[in-house]
Amino acid sequence: MDSDSIRLLKNTRKSDVQIFNLGNNEWRSIGEAPYRLEKRSSPPGILVSGRLHWMSQRGNYNGRRERIIVSFDLVDDSFQEIPRPDTGTLRSWANDHLAVLGGCLSAAVPSSLGNGALDIWVMKEYGVKDSWVKDFTLGAYSPTLILAELREPYWIWKSFLGRRFVQIICLLKNGDILVEYRGTLASYNPDSGIFKEVSFQGMPRLFQTTVHIGSLNPVQS
Secondary structure: OOOOOOOOEEEOOOOEEEEEEOOOOEEEEEEEOOOOEEOOOOOOOEEEOOEEEEEEOOEEEOOEEEOOEEEEEOOOOOEEEEOOOOOOOOOOOOOOEEEEEOOEEEEEEEOOOOOOOEEEEEEOOOOOHHHEEEEEEEOOOOOHHHHHHOOOHHHHHOOEOOEOOOEEEEEOOOOOEEEEOOOOEEEEEOOOOEEEEEOOOOOOOOOOOOOOOOOOOOOOO
16 A cells, blocks of 8 residues: 555445545445445454454355455455354344454454353454454443443343444553443453443543544645
């Protein structure tokens, strides 16, 4: 990728792919993706090792009807399947989603314990299936502001009105995990298992959290 251009993916309902170049201020299409991308799983795409990542919608892949992890190479504009952790079936109705923790591709899935917990798997060596490690398990947690909306504690891990209820955001410098719960932020301490709600003055009621890394490189118009 040229240093003076930024290329972005734009997905339609058919997962058509368009790339925008800031250098010439133009969109170009590279056709339809070979996978149906699930935009709700990890918007707007998880960037690791020069590739954007999503979970696919359920489809016929590898001789089975399942969901897979899909990547898009920002250098050669190609799609590739990424080996998933051995967690069982990835279910579109549940809170399965991707994240980046410590610079590594990570996958959050409901725990096999079935107690409302959330397992976080981390791919220690990119592209190597055997390098997936279950690094964290988050216990069921309901933020105070939305606790009254839940019938059961485990609903926190499921979709709500077509939207994901919980999203793993990032790993903080102190080792805590930043989590978003439908308009509420919380930090989770893996050692103590304690959640702490996070807020600041002027924080809006409705928001979506995105990890941003500042850069001094100029963007040409």
